[in-house]
Amino acid sequence: MHASATLSPAHLPAIxxxxxxxxxxxxxxVFGSILxxxxxxFVGVEEGAAAIFNTMYxxxxxxxxxxxxxxxCH
Incomplete structure (x- = not known):
């Protein structure tokens, strides 16, 4: 590649x-907030009286x- 063919920062298109x-x-x-x-x-509440699942899994x-x-949690 020739030196004249290289692009300098001045020749690059502006982003x-x-x-x-x-x-x-x-x-x-909204989707991210629901997740x-x-x-x-599941990390903070899923245990005890407020549990949706009755098992400890x-x-x-x-x-x-x-x-x-x-x-x-204990």
Missing amino acids: EPVSIPVRELLPWA LLLAIY VHEFVHDGRHLLGFP
Whole structure:
């Protein structure tokens, strides 16, 4: 490659940010919020009287995550 054929930073096209309309972003924000709330429920609440599942499988599966996030469980 010749030295004259290389591109210098002055010859590169400018990169401009693309705006995302709120109506396109909102469904993803709602979906992400629902997933976050489900994760917080299963890690932080799924045990005892408020449990959806009567077994301890969910509790044992997320047990270390509970302690890592600061939720007490025993």
